[in-house]
Amino acid sequence: MGEVEKTFIGGLHEKLAEDKIIDESHLEPNFAKEIVKHGGKDVMTCLQCGNCTGVCPISLKIDYKTRSIIKFCQFGLKKFTLEMRWVCATCYRCYEYCPADINPAEVMIALRHMAIKEGVIPPFIKLAATNLVEYGQSVKPDSEIERVRRELDLEDMPSRTRGYAKVVREINLLVRSTGYDRLIGIESEVRG
Amino acid sequence: MPVLAWSDDVNSYESLGENGVGETAREVNSISSNPRIGVFICHCGSNIAGTVNPSKVREAAEKLPGVVTAKENKYTCSDLGQDEIISAIKQNGVERVVIAACSPRMHEPTFRNCVKQAGLNPYLLQMVNLREQCSWVHSREKDKATEKAIGLVRMGVAKAARLEPLEAREVPVEQSSLVIGGGVAGIQAALDLAEMGFKVYVVESEPSIGGRMAQLDKTFPTGDCAICILAPKMVELSRHPNITLLSYSEVEEIHGFIGNYNVKVRKKARYVDESKCVGCGVCADACPVKVDNKFDLGFGKRKAIYVPFPQAVPLKYTIDRENCIHFKTGKCGACVKACSNDAIDYEIVDDEIELKVGTIICATGFDIYVPKKRDVYRYWESRNVITGLELERLINASGPTGGNFIRPSDGKPPKRVAFIQCVGSRNRKLGSAYCSRVCCMYTIKNAQIIKEHQPDTDIAVYYNDIRAFGKGFEELYHRVREEYGIEFIRGRPAKLSENPETGSITIRAEETLLSKITEREFDLIVLATGLKPSEGSKRIGKVLPLSLSSDGFFQEAHPKLRPVDTAIDGIYLAGCAQGPKDIPDSVAQAKAAAASAAAIMAGKQVRIEPLTAIVDEELCVGCGLCVEMCPYGAPEVHESETGSKAKIVEALCHGCGTCVPACPQKAIAANQFTDEQITSEIASALGGVGRAAGKTKKDANRAEGA
Numbered sequence: 001m002g003e004v005e006k007t008f009i010g011g012l013h014e015k016l017a018e019d020k021i022i023d024e025s026h027l028e029p030n031f032a033k034e035i036v037k038h039g040g041k042d043v044m045t046c047l048q049c050g051n052c053t054g055v056c057p058i059s060l061k062i063d064y065k066t067r068s069i070i071k072f073c074q075f076g077l078k079k080f081t082l083e084m085r086w087v088c089a090t091c092y093r094c095y096e097y098c099p100a101d102i103n104p105a106e107v108m109i110a111l112r113h114m115a116i117k118e119g120v121i122p123p124f125i126k127l128a129a130t131n132l133v134e135y136g137q138s139v140k141p142d143s144e145i146e147r148v149r150r151e152l153d154l155e156d157m158p159s160r161t162r163g164y165a166k167v168v169r170e171i172n173l174l175v176r177s178t179g180y181d182r183l184i185g186i187e188s189e190v191r192g
Numbered sequence: 193m194p195v196l197a198w199s200d201d202v203n204s205y206e207s208l209g210e211n212g213v214g215e216t217a218r219e220v221n222s223i224s225s226n227p228r229i230g231v232f233i234c235h236c237g238s239n240i241a242g243t244v245n246p247s248k249v250r251e252a253a254e255k256l257p258g259v260v261t262a263k264e265n266k267y268t269c270s271d272l273g274q275d276e277i278i279s280a281i282k283q284n285g286v287e288r289v290v291i292a293a294c295s296p297r298m299h300e301p302t303f304r305n306c307v308k309q310a311g312l313n314p315y316l317l318q319m320v321n322l323r324e325q326c327s328w329v330h331s332r333e334k335d336k337a338t339e340k341a342i343g344l345v346r347m348g349v350a351k352a353a354r355l356e357p358l359e360a361r362e363v364p365v366e367q368s369s370l371v372i373g374g375g376v377a378g379i380q381a382a383l384d385l386a387e388m389g390f391k392v393y394v395v396e397s398e399p400s401i402g403g404r405m406a407q408l409d410k411t412f413p414t415g416d417c418a419i420c421i422l423a424p425k426m427v428e429l430s431r432h433p434n435i436t437l438l439s440y441s442e443v444e445e446i447h448g449f450i451g452n453y454n455v456k457v458r459k460k461a462r463y464v465d466e467s468k469c470v471g472c473g474v475c476a477d478a479c480p481v482k483v484d485n486k487f488d489l490g491f492g493k494r495k496a497i498y499v500p501f502p503q504a505v506p507l508k509y510t511i512d513r514e515n516c517i518h519f520k521t522g523k524c525g526a527c528v529k530a531c532s533n534d535a536i537d538y539e540i541v542d543d544e545i546e547l548k549v550g551t552i553i554c555a556t557g558f559d560i561y562v563p564k565k566r567d568v569y570r571y572w573e574s575r576n577v578i579t580g581l582e583l584e585r586l587i588n589a590s591g592p593t594g595g596n597f598i599r600p601s602d603g604k605p606p607k608r609v610a611f612i613q614c615v616g617s618r619n620r621k622l623g624s625a626y627c628s629r630v631c632c633m634y635t636i637k638n639a640q641i642i643k644e645h646q647p648d649t650d651i652a653v654y655y656n657d658i659r660a661f662g663k664g665f666e667e668l669y670h671r672v673r674e675e676y677g678i679e680f681i682r683g684r685p686a687k688l689s690e691n692p693e694t695g696s697i698t699i700r701a702e703e704t705l706l707s708k709i710t711e712r713e714f715d716l717i718v719l720a721t722g723l724k725p726s727e728g729s730k731r732i733g734k735v736l737p738l739s740l741s742s743d744g745f746f747q748e749a750h751p752k753l754r755p756v757d758t759a760i761d762g763i764y765l766a767g768c769a770q771g772p773k774d775i776p777d778s779v780a781q782a783k784a785a786a787a788s789a790a791a792i793m794a795g796k797q798v799r800i801e802p803l804t805a806i807v808d809e810e811l812c813v814g815c816g817l818c819v820e821m822c823p824y825g826a827p828e829v830h831e832s833e834t835g836s837k838a839k840i841v842e843a844l845c846h847g848c849g850t851c852v853p854a855c856p857q858k859a860i861a862a863n864q865f866t867d868e869q870i871t872s873e874i875a876s877a878l879g880g881v882g883r884a885a886g887k888t889k890k891d892a893n894r895a896e897g898a
Contacts, residue, residue, distance in 0.1 A: 047618070049656045050702030054686020059702075059709055067702060097568065097686065099619035 022077070031076035040110030041102050043073040052094035052104045058087055066094050066104045073107065085111040086122055116183060129184045133175055133191065135159045136168040229258045229352050230286035231345060232277055234268035234293035236323055243327035243334050244341040249292065252342040256349045260284060269299050274306045281310035288352040292320040292345050313357035315802065315864065320348035343877060350876035354869045358802035363843055365451035365798050366550035367391060369789050372443055372732055375403020376775060377767025377782040378555035379425050384786035385553075386434035390793055393547050394429065395457055396439045397728055400504035401426055403557055404768075407487065407581060409588040411775055412637035413664040418775075419503055419590065426505040438545065439506055446735050447825075449843040450762030451550045451798045459543040463511040464497070468535035471499065471507030478530035483515045485592070488585045491600070492592025497527045497536075502590055511536070551762045551789035554738065554746065555782065556728040558768035561616030561623050561721045569615060569719055574690045575601040576697060577717045579615075580634055587641055597645045599716045601695040605646055606715035610699055611635045612685055613655040617722030626743050628722030628772045632659045635720045636672050643676045652679040652712070654701060662774065688717065723772040736763065737823060745771045756785040760824075762798075764788050803863050804845035805852060811859035812837045818851035818860060827851060 028034075032043050052066040053059055059066075064087050072080045088108040095103045115121070128138040135141055141157045149157065158164055172191050175181050181190045231253040235241035246264045253262040261284050265273040268291060280286045289312070291303050296319040304314035322341050330337035367390055371382045374396030382392045394401070405411075406426075408418035430437055438457055445456040464475075481496035494500070496515040499507060517524035518538055528536045560581050563571035571577050576599050578586070589595035599606040613631060616623030632655070639651045658680070660669040672678045687700040691713075700711045725744040733740070738758050741747040746769050749757035756764045764785035767778040792798060805826070807818075814836030818827040826844035829836050838859075840851075849862045861867065 047656055048704055049684035050682075050704040051684040051686055053702035053704075053709060054683070054700055065702065065707060065709075067704060068707065097621075099614070099621060099684065101620040 026077055026079060028076035028078050031073060031078055034114065035073060035107060035110045038110035038113045040107040043070050043102065043107060045100050046070045046074065046102050047100050049099060051097045051099065052102075055093045055097045057091060057093065058089060062087070069111075070102065070104055070107065073111075081111055082115065082120065085115065086125075121184060126184060126186060129175075129180070129186050130189050133172050133181070133186065133189050134168075136164060136171050227258060227287040227353055228260045228285055229256075229288045229290060229349055230277070230280045230284065231256075231259055231262040231290045231292065231349065232268050232273070232280075233262070233264045233345070234273070234291065234322070235264065235266045236294060236327075237266065240293070240322050240327045243331050243337045244322060245334070245338045248338050249322075249341045249345055253290075253292075253345050253349065256346060258288075258353050259349060261286060268293050269302055274303075277303070277306055278310040281307070281312050287312070287316065288355055289317045290320060290345065290348045290352045291317065292322045292341070292348065294323040295319075295321050295325075313359075315358040316352075316355050318348045318352040318355060320344050343879075346876045346879075347873040350872040351869045354866075354872055355864065358863055360802050361800045361842060362797040363449075363451055363800060365793050365796055366453070366548050367793055367796075368393065368547075368549045369551045369553060369793065370395065370443075370453070370455055370547060370549040371553045371555060373403070373555035373557055373728060373767070373769065374398075374401030374429075374437070374439065375555060375557045375767060375778075376405040376422060376425075377557070377769075377778040377785075378403070378553070379422075379429050380779050380782035381553045381555060381766050381786040381789075382429055382435055383425065383432065384783055385790060386429075386432045388786075388790050388794075390434065390790065392432075392435045393455075393457075393549065394435060394437050395441050395443055396437070397442055397731075398500065399440045399462070399498075399508070399510040400500050400506070401429065401437065401439060402501075402503070402505065404581075405775060406501060406503070407489075407584055407588075409584045409591075410637060410641060412633040413662070413668040415637070415640075419501075423503045423505075426503070430505045437506065439508075440510060441545075443732060443735055444544075446552070449841070450760075450792065450800075452843070453549050453552060453762065455547040455549060455552075457545045457547060459545055461540040461542050462508065463513070463516075463536060463538055463540050464509045465535045465537055465540070466506065466508045468533045469508045470533060470535075471509065473499075473509075474530045474532070475509055475527035475536060478526040480524070480526060481515050481517060483512070488592045489579075489582045491582065491585055509535075511538075550793050551764065552736075553764045553766050553782075553785045553789060554729075554732060554736070554758075554769055555766040555785075556732050556769040557726045558723040558772065559726045561628075561724050563615060563719060563721065564622065567622065568685065568687060569612065569717075570688045570690065570697070571719060574688070574695075574697060574717075576606075576690075576695050576715065577688070577719065579719050579721045580631065580638065581721070583638055583718050584634075587638070587645065595645075597642060599695075606649065608650045608696075608714045609639075609642060609652075609716045609718065610697075610712075610714040611639060611651070611653045611718045611720055612699075613653065613658075613720045614684070615719040615721045616724070618656065623722060624724060624743060626722075626772070627659065629659070630772060630774050631720035631722060633662070633665055633668070633774065635718070636660070636669055636678075638718065639678045640668070640672050640676055643672075643678065650679075651676075652681055652714070654681050654683060654685050654699065656682070656684060662776070723768060726769070729769050736760070738763070741771075743771065745769065756781055756788055762789075762792060800843050801847065802842070803847040804842045805840050805847065805849065805860050805862050807838050807840055808859045808861070809834070809837050811857045812855075813857055813859075814838060815856065817854050817856065821850050821854040823848070823850065 036042055048067060050067045056066050058064045069081055069084055085108050088105060090105045092105045095105050131138050131140045136159050141159050176190050181187045233246045233249050235246055250262045250264050253259055261280050263276055267273055277289060289307050300319050303317055307317045308314040326337055326341050369385050369390055369392050371378045371392060371394045374394050378394060379401060382394045385392045402422060405418050405422050411418050429435055438459060440462055441457050441459045444458050447454045475497045476495040479495035479497045482493045484490045485492045485494040487500035497509050497511045499509055513519045560579060563569050565572045569577060585591040586593055587597050597605055617628040635653055642649055642651060658669060660666040681703050683701040683704045685699045685701040689698050696713050696715050697717050698711050698713045702709050739747040746765050748755050748765060748770055749759055758765060766782040766785040814829050816829045818838050819829060824844050824846055826841050827838045828841060829838050847862055849865060852860050852862050
């Protein structure tokens with residue numbers, strides 16, 4: 001088991017395809033167009049040269065291949081992109097090197113837009129959004145950060161300064177009026 | 193509603209107002225000179241008739257003023273269709289012919305000949321485009337397409353009534369040709385033309401002809417030694433009685449038109465008398481200066497007095513002024529003392545030569561893409577990263593290493609060699625978006641040569657796609673994998689890092705067929721660098737207004753049917769000046785260019801279309817605006833008894849019409865596109881609704897003159 005799909009899709013991540021033979025029902029022919037609609041470039045012009053994989057800093061740590069995700073997008077294998085699309089750090093190195101001028105990083109961002117709209121929201125995104133409305137920044141300021149800042153002789157974090165409450169109020173207003181809170185599912189966290 | 197038309201009766205314009213233009217458009221139902229018009233509507237099989245209803249068009253055409261006959265044909269361009277036009281002219285006394293068929297680019301010459309055969313002036317023909325501009329674009333709206341077709345025919349008839357007979361002029365053609373560039377394409381074109389009996393001037397900017405091919409080691413796919421097959425042609429060129437070789441020369445100026453080009457060439461000073469130098473090389477032995485040899489791409493050395501390579505043609509030495517001690521300090525003179533023929537003369541100056549030629553072949557070749565500094569391939573940072581052309585010199589028997597395959601950093605033979613494909617090609621960010629067409633094959637060929645030199649070398653080729661499209665190419669690709677065990681890795685390298693101690697380079701890449709990221713170490717990296725337009729092409733671009741395609745190479749007149757012609761008559765392209773190509777394609781194109789040039793020269797005379805601009809001297813004030821606007825340099829301002837006046841050199845004029853609206857005096861008209869002809873078309877397009885512009889004073893003057 002497993003040989004058929006490996007032959008069918010060159011470079012397919014074994015884990016993703018381990019228990020199923022891919023058939024036509026998995027393919028979404030309009031997937032590439034959908035990506036364009038969400039701000040990505042046309043993945044169909046990708047040459048599959050693998051340059052993006054080679055330059056990707058994530059690939060140094062885990063078995064992650066940018067090129068494979070673009071390949072899934074070309075086939076319309078939406079399901080297989082679901083869990084990998086969150087791995088990208090959007091450092092844009094792939095964009096710097098891509099000879100086909102695809103900009104894989106923005107394809108990842110487009111995939112995330114699509115996932116959020118479908119309600120696929122990983123917990124860490126919700127956490128970052130909650131931090132944003134509570135502290136005005138996506139990382140929660142904790143005592144450890146403050147200790148390091150004091151050691152380095154840096155000023156207090158902006159979120160701890162006076163007058164920053166106004167900024168947080170403005171962020172809350174923006175989040176509510178743009179509907180970002182409903183999209184992410186953090187309505188209860190938004191103040192005012 | 194009757195169609196508006198204008199009387200050809202000149203006297204009626206005296207009643208026009210001061211402004212002259214369109215003050216009193218009169219409603220006239222007939223045309224005073226009343227030419228008999230025949231309309232021929234072509235079905236073009238189902239191309240037109242499938243959308244437009246030709247019978248309705250014919251019925252409408254029959255009712256138009258001046259139309260005496262209207263016919264339908266399945267194919268008007270066929271013998272049958274043409275016979276019908278001829279008989280209409282001969283029997284029905286048709287004086288103006290309107291053909292409603294395809295684009296004039298397709299069949300206008302055919303129908304001009306047909307009309308001429310029937311004894312009518314060939315310029316009394318008006319084409320109406322019912323195919324490209326009607327049926328093909330409106331195939332879903334048949335009724336509206338028919339309506340539009342009727343409108344187009346009505347316009348054509350209105351214009352036809354005002355067509356004037358024109359005469360084509362013939363000018364003599366100079367029986368000589370200029371070939372710019374002495375690479376393999378230029379050499380072949382020159383030899384072919386010379387063999388046909390035409391005088392040929394070959395201008396080459398380098399001290400020797402031979403071009404890029406002379407730098408190569410072997411050629412793909414057969415493995416012929418490049419210089420061994422090129423050198424005999426170089427020698428033949430230099431000895432041919434019909435060829436004058438102007439090496440170490442630059443084309444400075446080109447003026448004129450097809451059949452009559454005046455060319456100014458600057459022959460750069462070699463500081464060696466070509467008639468005395470025998471190429472013995474004693475001077476170079478005596479010269480104390482050693483510099484990098486450009487021909488060997490910096491690997492080998494040469495003296496300040498040099499020939500670029502042993503087989504150079506002409507075998508005449510040249511002093512490199514920049515590096516010569518005499519030109520720097522006024523001292524030395526070692527070469528003068530050494531030369532037994534007194535050939536060296538520091539006082540020689542550049543020479544201006546004027547040539548008169550009928551045709552020009554532009555074969556200015558290509559340059560190699562040079563990788564950028566600090567890019568991923570480390571070309572500038574690591575000595576053991578070289579380009580494909582540099583490898584050609586390194587494995588060449590007459591190259592700087594004498595054919596010993598060694599790597600630059602330590603002079604040892606590399607055991608592990610990697611080739612990287614598509615460097616500077618197929619890249620929308622860096623270099624060029626096009627495929628350079630030769631890199632796949634030269635890599636495969638060079639990999640094979642290395643294996644033959646040193647069979648224990650491991651060779652890997654990092655590629656995207658292998659394009660082995662030519663005769664014998666795929667077979668060679670197969671052979672190097674099967675017999676020579678060369679490894680092909682599909683993937684574009686992401687990172688190259690050098691080991692500072694060993695000079696070896698590690699390539700990190702995703703091997704996309706395995707979907708694995710690998711890091712592999714090599715002793716030498718060869719970049720398969722692409723081709724780009726040459727510096728020489730850019731210099732010629734300043735002398736000749738040749739158009740460029742988006743890739744920066746010279747643009748051919750038609751990509752399929754006129755592949756060696758340019759937009760300028762009498763100027764042809766050969767070799768890589770037009771786009772990347774291999775040696776067989778360059779030679780084929782050179783032969784084609786020679787044949788095209790010969791076809792013009794063999795005719796002795798060349799016909800110049802009368803569809804040009806003409807100046808009404810009475811209205812012209814000689815302001816010279818037309819001279820500035822014209823892309824072809826056709827108008828000239830000259831002094832006459834009545835002041836300065838513009839004149840159009842007919843042979844240069846393409847009839848593009850740029851000068852017509854530019855003229856503030858409305859003194860210029862374009863033949864067959866006069867204001868009167870165009871406004872009559874517009875008026876009939878509007879179906880006679882509203883007031884259209886009338887005949888201009890210019891038209892009136894012209895009619896008077898005629």
